[in-house]
Amino acid sequence: MSMIIDRRLNDRNKNATNRQRFIRRYKAQLKRAVADVVAERSITDIGRGGEVGIPVKDITEPRFRIGRGGDREMVHPGNKEFTKGDLIARPQGGGGGGSGQGGGGDGGDGQDNFMFTLSKEEFMNLFFDDLELPRLARNVLGDSKQFKYRRAGYTPSGVPANLSVPRSLKNAMARRLALQSPLKRELRELEQSGAPAEEIDALKSRIERVPFLDEYDLRFRHRVKEPKPISRAVMFCLMDVSASMSEQKKDLAKRFFTLLYMFLSRKYEQVDLVFIRHTSNAEEVDEEAFFHDPQTGGTVVMSALNLMMEIIEERYSGNDWNIYGSQVSDGDAFGSDPQRSCARLSRDILPLCRYFSYVEVPDSPSSITPLGGAYSQIQNVNFAMKTVMHRGDVYPVLRDLFQKEAA
Amino acid sequence: MSSVEQRAAPLSRGGDWTFELLQEYDYEIGKIAKEFGLDTYPNQIEVISSEQMLDAYASVGLPISYTHWSYGKEFIRNEEGYRRGMRGLAYELVINSDPCIAYLMEDNSMPMQALVIAHACFGHNSFFKGNYLFKQWTSADAIVDYMVFARKYIFECEQKFGIDKVEETLDACHALMDHGVDRFHRPSPLSAYEELQRQHDRAEHARMQFDDIWRTLPRQDKGGAKEHKVKKAVFPPEPQENLLYFIEKYSPTLETWQREIVRIVRKLAQYFYPQGLTKVMNEGWATFWHYTLLNTMYDRGLVDDGFMFEVLQSHTNVVMQPGFDHPGYSGINPYALGFNMMRDIRRICENPDDEDRAWFPDIAGSDWRETLDFAMRNYKDESFIAQYLSPKLIREFHLFAIADIQKDEHLRVAAIHDDEGYREVRRMLSRQYNRDVLVPDIQIQRYEHMGDRSLVLRYQRLHDRPLTEDAREVLKHLSTLWGFKVTMEIFDDKEGVVDQIEVLPAR
Numbered sequence: 001m002s003m004i005i006d007r008r009l010n011d012r013n014k015n016a017t018n019r020q021r022f023i024r025r026y027k028a029q030l031k032r033a034v035a036d037v038v039a040e041r042s043i044t045d046i047g048r049g050g051e052v053g054i055p056v057k058d059i060t061e062p063r064f065r066i067g068r069g070g071d072r073e074m075v076h077p078g079n080k081e082f083t084k085g086d087l088i089a090r091p092q093g094g095g096g097g098g099s100g101q102g103g104g105g106d107g108g109d110g111q112d113n114f115m116f117t118l119s120k121e122e123f124m125n126l127f128f129d130d131l132e133l134p135r136l137a138r139n140v141l142g143d144s145k146q147f148k149y150r151r152a153g154y155t156p157s158g159v160p161a162n163l164s165v166p167r168s169l170k171n172a173m174a175r176r177l178a179l180q181s182p183l184k185r186e187l188r189e190l191e192q193s194g195a196p197a198e199e200i201d202a203l204k205s206r207i208e209r210v211p212f213l214d215e216y217d218l219r220f221r222h223r224v225k226e227p228k229p230i231s232r233a234v235m236f237c238l239m240d241v242s243a244s245m246s247e248q249k250k251d252l253a254k255r256f257f258t259l260l261y262m263f264l265s266r267k268y269e270q271v272d273l274v275f276i277r278h279t280s281n282a283e284e285v286d287e288e289a290f291f292h293d294p295q296t297g298g299t300v301v302m303s304a305l306n307l308m309m310e311i312i313e314e315r316y317s318g319n320d321w322n323i324y325g326s327q328v329s330d331g332d333a334f335g336s337d338p339q340r341s342c343a344r345l346s347r348d349i350l351p352l353c354r355y356f357s358y359v360e361v362p363d364s365p366s367s368i369t370p371l372g373g374a375y376s377q378i379q380n381v382n383f384a385m386k387t388v389m390h391r392g393d394v395y396p397v398l399r400d401l402f403q404k405e406a407a
Numbered sequence: 408m409s410s411v412e413q414r415a416a417p418l419s420r421g422g423d424w425t426f427e428l429l430q431e432y433d434y435e436i437g438k439i440a441k442e443f444g445l446d447t448y449p450n451q452i453e454v455i456s457s458e459q460m461l462d463a464y465a466s467v468g469l470p471i472s473y474t475h476w477s478y479g480k481e482f483i484r485n486e487e488g489y490r491r492g493m494r495g496l497a498y499e500l501v502i503n504s505d506p507c508i509a510y511l512m513e514d515n516s517m518p519m520q521a522l523v524i525a526h527a528c529f530g531h532n533s534f535f536k537g538n539y540l541f542k543q544w545t546s547a548d549a550i551v552d553y554m555v556f557a558r559k560y561i562f563e564c565e566q567k568f569g570i571d572k573v574e575e576t577l578d579a580c581h582a583l584m585d586h587g588v589d590r591f592h593r594p595s596p597l598s599a600y601e602e603l604q605r606q607h608d609r610a611e612h613a614r615m616q617f618d619d620i621w622r623t624l625p626r627q628d629k630g631g632a633k634e635h636k637v638k639k640a641v642f643p644p645e646p647q648e649n650l651l652y653f654i655e656k657y658s659p660t661l662e663t664w665q666r667e668i669v670r671i672v673r674k675l676a677q678y679f680y681p682q683g684l685t686k687v688m689n690e691g692w693a694t695f696w697h698y699t700l701l702n703t704m705y706d707r708g709l710v711d712d713g714f715m716f717e718v719l720q721s722h723t724n725v726v727m728q729p730g731f732d733h734p735g736y737s738g739i740n741p742y743a744l745g746f747n748m749m750r751d752i753r754r755i756c757e758n759p760d761d762e763d764r765a766w767f768p769d770i771a772g773s774d775w776r777e778t779l780d781f782a783m784r785n786y787k788d789e790s791f792i793a794q795y796l797s798p799k800l801i802r803e804f805h806l807f808a809i810a811d812i813q814k815d816e817h818l819r820v821a822a823i824h825d826d827e828g829y830r831e832v833r834r835m836l837s838r839q840y841n842r843d844v845l846v847p848d849i850q851i852q853r854y855e856h857m858g859d860r861s862l863v864l865r866y867q868r869l870h871d872r873p874l875t876e877d878a879r880e881v882l883k884h885l886s887t888l889w890g891f892k893v894t895m896e897i898f899d900d901k902e903g904v905v906d907q908i909e910v911l912p913a914r
Binding site for chain 1: 584812
């Protein structure tokens, strides 16, 4: 009689580890593939999981095999017209006459790429692997979900695992000494004075009745929970939406901010985002308006920086906050605006910031824009500047700006 | 009247299955199988979902295996194919173990489940138990335990020595997996416990033998060295074809744990070795028996017409053999060839004609059960075809042989299905299942254990057939395990050593 077992409720994902191993092994290739995929996607789709490909030749496992060429004889089924001695032209490019043995040609499938689908989670992991906010400091207490335990002396109660044996025995010894020594002194006096034996025995048994270890003696190691300082950070996203920013440039800018937004919201639970867009004057907007509202107008960069300062003073002042800024513009600015903006940035804003990145989306890669020209004079380790010309550049630039520093 | 009474009522109608029905079908099929004299391991039938089937696929058909990226790749490949509808899932998966584990997929219909039970639990199962290669090379009662041990061991190695190091070793071993069998020696049976004990003993012995004092001894004087030189001889004295075994025993650089991993992969290769040699027979046998068993059920009225239609439809798909000019042609279908040969043997036994009497005087008219059973037990594909492929079947398959001589401009038809060609076709088809045609003959020629410790292999080239480009990559893996230079000579019987590939370990 056979045994019939229902295994349907057993765990299904037996191969999860093997799958992760595969992804781990081909991380470099996958990262490249992921970057390519993202460059082609529309902004709203960026965060989805998706199909990626790895060149088949990278993942084949070599074996000793017999290749084409040489002499061989093969038997095939389905003869219709051949008789012995017939000559047949060699089939071109291998194909039919190739392998007579079944199961020989399974690997190829005519694909150049081994295509497969990454889940959203895997996709994002590869995508934002080793990116971080530079110079983030843990500097605030409170509001935190992270705790650590600290030793804090001993308590008379606790779980057995925390029992401190030396402490408990020390206490026990002290108690025994305290309780027994007066009795012992009395005993010595009785013995010297020649008291009756019953009395001495009674005293002896009293001494013996003092317990070796009592419940009062027990001491337990005490630990207290302490909140861990956390890092609170705010990212200011400054986007130029003036008339000189063409649709294509806005697309680049929004791509950059979308990636930045996904990166921050994924890696850091406690990051505030402030969206500022500016034409000739700046306004703080919500996420929705920032990414989707088609507003346009003139250009005053200064307005955005001023607004950023105001918001910092109003909401993010003090040392509690790690402040970050990211500005995207095509670099067009007029009159004294670039110089003034540059001064404002380097004098007032940068000292408050951990990191400020400026990404330019200029008309041509060679020309120097007014704003870019002014900003390039800033000498501050907290400031970085990059240029993006094509969709494909966005992700590498983001990676460059937020590359994890080697520990 | 009486015949109507004899016919039992069908066990079920329609496609739905329940566990009670599975039990019933299994019981009936088992009863008929016993009547035919099939000898099987006890069955353990496991009902699983399609995702679990995908899982089972990936670990090379074992219920448990160690962690390796290549299984992940296999899993992803199957999963993608399945999701896109490019490939269906096999209906069955059966493991050569005692008890014999067979998987049923929950989304199959009742007739399909019965088909799988007949095919896997009685067909394959009896083959695993009876065939001489399986008896000799696999220990059905120990394999699952051994894999549990292997998985745990490799997991521990990863913890101790790092994933990358273990992966490198496994990659190298996998590349050499086809060369991990000693065809002319009978392997000793293994049990997980003994294995663990032996591995422990080996490690312990190495530890006990270690004594740092030997390092401090003054070197031997010249006289001693001379003596050594005289003794120097070619090692190994005879070429070795079991590359993994040789590496495990003699590699100058492997750590103990790495040797153990080489051993695990070698044991695994050994376990799969018979399956590669009996594809046609194994599948043919199982297909023949599901066909026979289910038809018997139908004759007895245990199943209805609808049931039989579904079974036959699936059966026909499995045993279809497209011709060489068909777009879907990918070589000879082992199910088709095997099934038809099994059936043909039965025919020769039951209704022989003059041709059969001339070709198979010993089995024509004999008891078909005994003849088939004998064939199943004592043959592998190569010898089975050479022995039993009948002219009638050659005609039915329209088999013809092509000679592909490299220097000739054209391919030549060497033999077809006519009187003068039968033997020729049969001989060539049987050769096609010789392992040497599938796996190149590569042996270890020399180990310079007194010199630079390099290893020399030799590829015995047959009929000018070259190795693929992969060979260099495999040699790189080999040199990682070996730790010193590895050379492979391409040797031809007529011309001697024609070429050689040399690989230095990456250090």
